[in-house]
Amino acid sequence: xxxxxxxxxxxxxxxxxxxxxxxxxxxxxxxxxxxxxxxxxxxxxxxxxxxxxxxxxxxxxxxxxxxxxxxxxxxxxxxxxxxxxxxxxxxxxxxxxxxxxxxxxxxxxxxxxxxxxxxxxxxxxx
Amino acid sequence: xxxxxxxxxxxxxxxxxxxxxxxxxxxxxxxxxxxxxxxxxxxxxxxxxxxxxxxxxxxxxxxxxxxxxxxxxxxxxxxxxxxxxxxxxxxxxxxxxxxxxxxxxxxxxxxxxxxxxxxxxxxxxxxxxxxxxxxxxxxxxxxxxxxxxxxxxxxxxxxxxxxxxxxxxxxxxxxxxxxxxxxxxxxxxxxxxxxxxxxxxxxxxxxxxxxxxxxxxxxxxxxxxxxxxxxxxxxxxxxxxxxxxxxxxxxxxxxxxxxxxxxxxxxxxxxxxxxxxxxxxxxxxxxxxxxxxxxxxxxxxxxxxxxxxxxxxxxxxxxxxxxxxxxxxxxxxxxxxxxxxxxxxxxxxxxxxxxxxxxxxxxxxxxxxxxxxxxxxxxxxxxxxxxxxxxxxxxxxxxxxxxxxxxxxxxxxxxxxxxxxxxxxxxxxxxxxxxxxxxxxxxxxxxxxxxxxxxxxxxxxxxxxxxxxxxxxxxxxxxxxxxxxxxxxxxxxxxxxxxxxxxxxxxxxxxxxxxxxxxxxxxxxxxxxxxxxxxxxxxxxxxxxxxxxxxxxxx
Numbered sequence: 001x002x003x004x005x006x007x008x009x010x011x012x013x014x015x016x017x018x019x020x021x022x023x024x025x026x027x028x029x030x031x032x033x034x035x036x037x038x039x040x041x042x043x044x045x046x047x048x049x050x051x052x053x054x055x056x057x058x059x060x061x062x063x064x065x066x067x068x069x070x071x072x073x074x075x076x077x078x079x080x081x082x083x084x085x086x087x088x089x090x091x092x093x094x095x096x097x098x099x100x101x102x103x104x105x106x107x108x109x110x111x112x113x114x115x116x117x118x119x120x121x122x123x124x125x126x
Numbered sequence: 127x128x129x130x131x132x133x134x135x136x137x138x139x140x141x142x143x144x145x146x147x148x149x150x151x152x153x154x155x156x157x158x159x160x161x162x163x164x165x166x167x168x169x170x171x172x173x174x175x176x177x178x179x180x181x182x183x184x185x186x187x188x189x190x191x192x193x194x195x196x197x198x199x200x201x202x203x204x205x206x207x208x209x210x211x212x213x214x215x216x217x218x219x220x221x222x223x224x225x226x227x228x229x230x231x232x233x234x235x236x237x238x239x240x241x242x243x244x245x246x247x248x249x250x251x252x253x254x255x256x257x258x259x260x261x262x263x264x265x266x267x268x269x270x271x272x273x274x275x276x277x278x279x280x281x282x283x284x285x286x287x288x289x290x291x292x293x294x295x296x297x298x299x300x301x302x303x304x305x306x307x308x309x310x311x312x313x314x315x316x317x318x319x320x321x322x323x324x325x326x327x328x329x330x331x332x333x334x335x336x337x338x339x340x341x342x343x344x345x346x347x348x349x350x351x352x353x354x355x356x357x358x359x360x361x362x363x364x365x366x367x368x369x370x371x372x373x374x375x376x377x378x379x380x381x382x383x384x385x386x387x388x389x390x391x392x393x394x395x396x397x398x399x400x401x402x403x404x405x406x407x408x409x410x411x412x413x414x415x416x417x418x419x420x421x422x423x424x425x426x427x428x429x430x431x432x433x434x435x436x437x438x439x440x441x442x443x444x445x446x447x448x449x450x451x452x453x454x455x456x457x458x459x460x461x462x463x464x465x466x467x468x469x470x471x472x473x474x475x476x477x478x479x480x481x482x483x484x485x486x487x488x489x490x491x492x493x494x495x496x497x498x499x500x501x502x503x504x505x506x507x508x509x510x511x512x513x514x515x516x517x518x519x520x521x522x523x524x525x526x527x528x529x530x531x532x533x534x535x536x537x538x539x540x541x542x543x544x545x546x547x548x549x550x551x552x553x554x555x556x557x558x559x560x561x562x563x564x565x566x567x568x569x570x571x572x573x574x575x576x577x578x579x580x581x582x583x584x585x586x587x588x589x590x591x592x593x594x595x596x597x598x599x600x601x602x603x604x605x606x607x608x609x610x611x612x613x614x615x616x617x618x619x620x621x622x623x624x625x626x627x628x629x630x631x632x633x634x635x636x637x638x639x640x641x642x643x644x645x646x647x648x649x650x651x652x653x654x655x656x657x658x659x660x661x662x663x664x665x666x667x668x669x670x671x672x673x674x675x676x677x678x679x680x681x
Contacts (some may be wrong), residue, residue, distance in 0.1 A: 011469050011559045012470075012471070014468075014471040015467065015470050015474070016326050018470070018471060018474040018475055018478065021478065021484070022474075022478055022483065023214075025483045025484065058129055083469055085462060085463045085466035085470065099491040102259075105505075106467065106469070106470040107469045107470040107472070107474060107502065107506060108470055108473070108474050109467060109473075109477065110474060110477035110478055110481055110483075111477075111481070
């Protein structure tokens with residue numbers, strides 16, 4: 001367990017709980033934000049190792065939040081994964097083109113979530 | 127003419143590039159367009175106008191011909207008179223000639239005894255002269271002339287006749303005197319100055335003078351006629367030239383007028399039609415921004431007004447439709463999100479439990495968790511398919527058509543079902559040649575169709591069975607068939623299974639599948655302009671076939 005800090009951006013309370021429980025059970029520490037603005041603040045303040053970014057959120061959405069993170073040199077290098085329920089075909093390509101480092105569709109497959117998070121954290125550590 | 131422009135306001139530009147010369151013409155065309163009459167009425171007026179001009183030309187031509195004919199007629203009559211008067215003139219001259227033989231320098235020569243052999247007998251000569259004078263007199267009568275001379279000529283003719291009669295009387299006396307002299311000479315028998323000489327000479331002088339008068343009168347008539355003929359010919363020539371010039375002028379005028387009328391009228395119709403056509407082309411391509419500007423107060427004006435109204439109405443409907451469509455689109459997107467969010471929690475927490483991340487679950491609990499997860503996933507695919515289908519139905523699916531390798535798409539599809547097929551002991555074979563290496567279509571959508579057909583085929587094929595996938599190019603289209611050795615489908619169900627939520631009994635038993643896959647596949651294939659159908663009988667397996675129009679040939 002490396003204890004990397006993962007910023008979870010999610011507006012649904014139940015889903016947030018699922019992320020929190022799965023990630024902490026897997027050995028990660030979590031930071032929690034319920035909208036894009038809050039996510040950018042937390043990321044700037046705590047410099048997490050990975051951001052799991054919901055796309056559709058009130059106020060600042062995931063794409064805009066990503067743009068702000070990339071614009072700030074303190075947060076520009078943090079990998080950000082899109083987590084979205086907009087799982088229509090072609091969305092993966094769309095989000096990768098927007099500049100996300102990866103893509104997870106809801107509903108999440110727990111194994112896939114853990115696998116993807118590990119891959120990005122290890123890649124960063126290595 | 128100008129290309130249909132998206133703004134629909136090409137006319138002012140068009141007017142600007144016109145040469146100044148055609149501005150007046152343009153104004154005329156537009157003025158004709160503004161006349162408050164039907165096109166048919168305008169055409170009728172133009173036709174009648176042109177016809178009248180042509181009739182005028184015809185009448186004028188007829189008049190010219192008539193005049194020419196009249197002149198030829200009067201020329202003929204003149205010539206007839208000229209011939210008659212010429213004859214009269216020659217006869218009168220003959221009289222003088224005969225008389226001259228009897229007088230002149232050779233006066234004595236004519237007398238017998240002088241040299242009677244050389245000269246004529248004076249009595250015979252004068253008798254001949256008298257006969258000639260009588261002929262001249264007779265020739266002046268209407269009967270002999272064969273025509274009625276005009277009053278002036280008739281007077282002259284009358285005078286000629288009376289002179290001739292007088293001359294004839296005088297010559298008669300001269301002949302009598304001749305006979306006396308001849309008789310005297312015969313008695314004398316020698317060549318001396320004959321007796322009665324003075325009388326004879328005086329009489330002879332009178333005869334000569336009168337014969338001269340007759341001749342001059344006849345000559346005057348003849349010369350007058352000749353002069354008249356010359357004059358008539360000259361007048362005829364100049365009159366013909368004038369008539370010809372007038373005729374050509376009026377004909378040219380008529381042609382120019384007819385052409386002008388035709389062109390002006392035609393362009394007062396064609397111009398607006400071209401502008402209306404350009405506007406309609408714009409409307410047809412979805413541009414409702416402009417109005418067509420037609421000043422005509424005829425049917426075309428009405429047409430343009432209706433086109434403009436249609437444009438406005440279409441723009442309104444189009445805006446409404448866009449609004450509705452955007453609402454529907456937003457609704458679909460948010461429904462997708464709203465349905466998936468709770469599903470995420472349901473499936474996620476079930477998986478967390480099933481993975482025993484927070485402690486062990488017993489066998490029954492694990493089984494139930496599996497049921498929750500698979501039902502959740504089933505619900506997820508239903509949501510996906512319903513969303514896909516409603517997007518297609520709403521016309522929101524826009525194909526991203528491009529060249530792609532159908533062979534690779536099929537290989538990918540086979541790879542995706544390979545695991546399940548191997549698990550169930552089903553063999554999957556693919557045969558696709560290089561001829562389908564490049565086809566036109568929306569790769570993602572075609573893959574969706576291929577995957578749907580393949581997973582159906584694997585699903586319904588019993589252990590030990592076989593799924594054969596093939597792609598060929600036939601008759602200008604690409605044909606993909608997926609054949610299985612499953613239970614087959616009764617012909618009565620062949621149409622039904624392509625409808626939404628329609629499954630065969632075998633399908634319902636499978637408990638998976640949404641009943642939407644084939645409906646969606648059918649829509650997607652048809653969106654490409656292809657067809658999809660089923661060849662199957664109960665117990666003999668099923669073959670699903672779909673085609674794509676081969677837009678581009680193999681390289």
